[in-house]
Amino acid sequence: MVENWSLACNACGKCCNSPPALSLRELFRHRERFIGCIAVSRVFPLRTGARLGADASGRPLDADEAAASEALAHTLFHRLDGAGGWLSVTLQGYDDRLSGRCPALAADGRCTLHDAGKPDRCEAVPLDPLLPDRLQPHVLRDRRESMQSFGAVCIRPNFSDGATPLIRGGRVADTTALERSRHALVYERNVWRDAVFASLCEPSSGLPSRLAMLAPGVYLTLPIVPALFAVARFSARCREACIELLDSQIALIDARVAEAIAKRRLDLRPVTRELRGFAEVCERAKSALRSMGDRSQHGEDPKITADVEAWLGLADDAGFKTVALAAETVH
Numbered sequence: 001m002v003e004n005w006s007l008a009c010n011a012c013g014k015c016c017n018s019p020p021a022l023s024l025r026e027l028f029r030h031r032e033r034f035i036g037c038i039a040v041s042r043v044f045p046l047r048t049g050a051r052l053g054a055d056a057s058g059r060p061l062d063a064d065e066a067a068a069s070e071a072l073a074h075t076l077f078h079r080l081d082g083a084g085g086w087l088s089v090t091l092q093g094y095d096d097r098l099s100g101r102c103p104a105l106a107a108d109g110r111c112t113l114h115d116a117g118k119p120d121r122c123e124a125v126p127l128d129p130l131l132p133d134r135l136q137p138h139v140l141r142d143r144r145e146s147m148q149s150f151g152a153v154c155i156r157p158n159f160s161d162g163a164t165p166l167i168r169g170g171r172v173a174d175t176t177a178l179e180r181s182r183h184a185l186v187y188e189r190n191v192w193r194d195a196v197f198a199s200l201c202e203p204s205s206g207l208p209s210r211l212a213m214l215a216p217g218v219y220l221t222l223p224i225v226p227a228l229f230a231v232a233r234f235s236a237r238c239r240e241a242c243i244e245l246l247d248s249q250i251a252l253i254d255a256r257v258a259e260a261i262a263k264r265r266l267d268l269r270p271v272t273r274e275l276r277g278f279a280e281v282c283e284r285a286k287s288a289l290r291s292m293g294d295r296s297q298h299g300e301d302p303k304i305t306a307d308v309e310a311w312l313g314l315a316d317d318a319g320f321k322t323v324a325l326a327a328e329t330v331h
Contacts, residue, residue, distance in 0.1 A: 019093025
């Protein structure tokens with residue numbers, strides 16, 4: 001196993017071939033750029049002796065690495081009873097397949113969100129926050145081979161002039177982006193992810209059997225509405241912010257649908273059909289949120305409410321104190 005890895009990024013944009021994973025906080029911030037959706041997928045345990053990635057030539061995982069993976073999965077995901085493994089319930093920028101690239105890229109392939117604050121998941125690339133730190137050398141080996149197929153040589157074994165160290169002596173050189181991304185997932189469990197997971201597992205939803213049959217790498221894509229209903233319960237301010245977010249999402253969906261229709265591509269018909277469905281759900285959700293009145297304010301801890309508002313960027317005081325939950329890092 002290579003002990004040292006570095007990144008020589010020239011901002012070519014080749015790795016930004018789809019919208020990123022987002023926290024709800026980031027979707028609020030970049031609502032004019034990304035159509036948000038809830039992405040649901042199965043996460044299967046990494047056992048001792050397993051080999052990470054599609055290439056089976058890598059070193060098999062030892063018992064400590066498998067245990068670290070199990071511990072992090074327990075923190076980030078939801079245990080799926082009766083089916084084995086976990087369920088990942090996260091936010092994702094919707095991939096409308098119009099351009100084969102992230103909608104935040106400029107015409108020259110450079111990211112337009114550097115100054116506005118790139119999503120944490122993008123800051124972590126090419127490392128993977130969903131795997132423990134000790135497995136990041138495996139991640140880089142696998143991603144280096146994948147990127148070489150695109151003609152990119154940015155992920156490099158050992159160090160070179162102008163390259164940023166990623167792994168030094170088998171350890172992640174800077175864990176800041178990894179920890180931020182994991183923290184967002186952990187914090188938002190209390191804000192909306194636990195509530196959405198519970199609703200997905202309701203027998204009346206008709207989803208439990210579908211979830212148990214999801215194959216590795218297959219995602220179930222849902223509108224963001226269930227997440228917003230969970231957030232709206234914290235305060236009237238959160239509810240109004242959710243309605244404003246829905247307005248911006250509907251406008252963005254309408255624009256993307258019009259763009260897809262103009263391309264006259266048969267392969268985009270499923271996308272336009274799904275996006276129109278998203279827009280209809282969003283419109284109904286706006287009416288339902290308005291009918292909630294101020295009932296969502298009752299019974300909530302004011303400290304937690306203020307914390308959630310600050311997290312979402314709604315508070316007058318931008319300071320975020322993490323009253324509700326602190327992130328846990330697994331190495």
